[in-house]
Amino acid sequence: xxxxxxxxxxxxxxxxxxxxxxxxxxxxxxxxxxxxxxxxxxxxxxxxxxxxxxxxxxxxxxxxxxxxxxxxxxxxxxxxxxxxxxxxxxxxxxxxxxxxxxxxxxxxxxxxxxxxxxxxxxxxxxxxxxxxxxxxxxxxxx
Numbered sequence: 001x002x003x004x005x006x007x008x009x010x011x012x013x014x015x016x017x018x019x020x021x022x023x024x025x026x027x028x029x030x031x032x033x034x035x036x037x038x039x040x041x042x043x044x045x046x047x048x049x050x051x052x053x054x055x056x057x058x059x060x061x062x063x064x065x066x067x068x069x070x071x072x073x074x075x076x077x078x079x080x081x082x083x084x085x086x087x088x089x090x091x092x093x094x095x096x097x098x099x100x101x102x103x104x105x106x107x108x109x110x111x112x113x114x115x116x117x118x119x120x121x122x123x124x125x126x127x128x129x130x131x132x133x134x135x136x137x138x139x140x141x142x
Contacts, residue, residue, distance in 0.1 A: 018042045051131040058128040065121050069114065076107040 019042050029036050045053055081102045085091045095103045101111030 046137060047135045050136045054128040054131045058125060061121060061124055061128075065117065068117075072105050072107075072110050072114065076105040076110055079103055079106045079111075 022039060022041055025037050025039060079102055081094075082091070082104050085094075091103065096115065101108040101115060103111060105111050105114065
């Protein structure tokens, strides 16, 4: 869990903390009856800038995903079941539909974690890369 929080903090967390800091400074100034501080709100990215940021986050997620799966492989090795697969279709069918996590590693808990993470990774990838094809519009869109 600590690793997840750390990874969040070094990726999306920076911009979220900047937004939070901005809103807290405004709120505290109003609460104390002081004038609002002369700080600019965080810049909202649109168009190519936003797509570039999303791709950067995708690359970080891909690197962490690949590194974690390499560690799983080194710690647990491959399941003996994987050598019985006749095709990639059979592998993916069993990987996603089997109630028991028997693929691809020799540890059921790690396999279940891998399946959930793979689904999240696929959804995140589609969303992140969609901004390249369909850039987020706005006033400053290019």
